[in-house]
Structures are given as structure tokens and as C-alpha cells.
Amino acid sequence: MGFQIAIDGPSASGKSSIAREVAKSFNFVHINSGLMYRAIAYKAIKEQVNLLCEEKLVELIEHTTLELTPDQRVIMDQNDVSEHLKTVSIEASTVSSFPLVRERLVHLQQEMAKSLDCVMDGRDIGTVVLPQADVKIFITADVEDRAHRRTNELKKMGIDADYENILDEMIQRDNQDINRPVGPLKQAEDALLIDTTGNTFEMSAKIVIDLIKERLGR
Ligand code: DC
16 A cells, blocks of 8 residues: 545645645655546537536446546547646536546546555545545635636636636535535545645645655654
8 A cells, every 4th residue: 555645625725736746745646636527527528418417427437548647647538638628627516516427536546546655636535535545635725815826827828717707616616516415525534724825835835745744754
């Protein structure tokens, strides 16, 4: 069994960037589970599969191969779809609300993490995917702060982004992710809560890295 770190939190809390930094610092594999829900949502849209039909979504997953590369590219059915996933947000949240979709992707995530030193980020990693993880962290920040971060991130990528729209969508997505009955966004009882409101990315990453160093006894 490898050393496993679970990082959960709402969208744009900084969890994926922090997980990437952690992976770099400790030479661990980074598994961004949100990318997998995004990839399935992207394929469903492309193939005009009804995002509200659980049965069709499961069938689609069964005919899909998904791979995450060490540099965070997403290879789906042998194609690199990474560039298409940033804007498939609310749709990813919608497909992720179905128990059978989660069951398939959780299984895949557990297989990916098996016997690896890894850091996995998502919503249910500490509670469902890796309940036995060595370190569990729950990262949060005020929704306005997160919406500002996401707006700036998209603008930097040259994507047209309006703060008010992003804030509205983020509130909607938080609600969907928190209130779904299966695998909701939830802090595990044994997870450490880190609030990054007002922090720079460097500050937040350092807090998490120092904490893991302490746990690893380094
Ligand atoms: O982390 P993210 O914002 O890229 O995730 C996109 C959506 O996928 C998110 O709104 C909810 C879903 N998701 C999930 O249900 N469980 C996870 N472990 C990761 C993401």
C-alpha cells in the first residue's frame, strides 16, 4: 500500500492546484478525479446523450477508456481531450449526481490509486474513494473568493468570463454537489479543514505541504 493523500473541497477552492504542488514536492502521482467527471460529461454532450439519463450515461462509460497522464492530460478513447474540459463544469456536476455513474468512476479511481504514493483531489475522496487515506485535507474558501479566482483563471486562458455568471453557476454547483445523496461534497470526520480565503496560492500550498511533511516525519 502506498502513502495516500485525499484532498477534497468545493470548486475553485484551489484543491487541484495544491494537489499538483504536493505531488511535485513529494514525487507522488496526482489524480484529479474531477477531470474524469468532466470528461464523461464532455463525451455525453458531444454524442448527444441526455445528461439526465443515468442508464445512457452508464452505457457511455462502459464504452469509454479514460487515462490521466502524469502531466494532467486526459486521454479519452485515445484522444487528448484536456483542452475541452475547463468549461464543462455544471454538466460534470450534473452527471456526477447519479449513483451508478459515481460507482463506475469511484471504482476506476480506486484502481488508479492502488499501491501508489498518490494525492487525489475531488469531493468524496476522504469519505468514499480512499477512506483509509493517510492524510485527509478539506480545502475551502468563500464562494466570492472562489468565483474571482475562477474568473481570472479563465480570462488568463483567453476564455470569455463574467464574474456574476460564474458566481451564480458556482453557487448552483455547490448546492448540487453538497446535496446529492451519494458521494456528496463533505468533510471527512478525520480531515483537516483549511480555509484559503484571502490567501495567495503559495500561502495555501505551503500550509498543506508543511502539514504533509509533518505527517511523513520529514
Ligand atoms: O473538481 P472539479 O470542479 O473539476 O469537478 C467537476 C465536477 O465533478 C464537480 O462539480 C462535481 C464532480 N466531482 C465529483 O462529484 N466527485 C469528485 N470526486 C470530483 C468531482
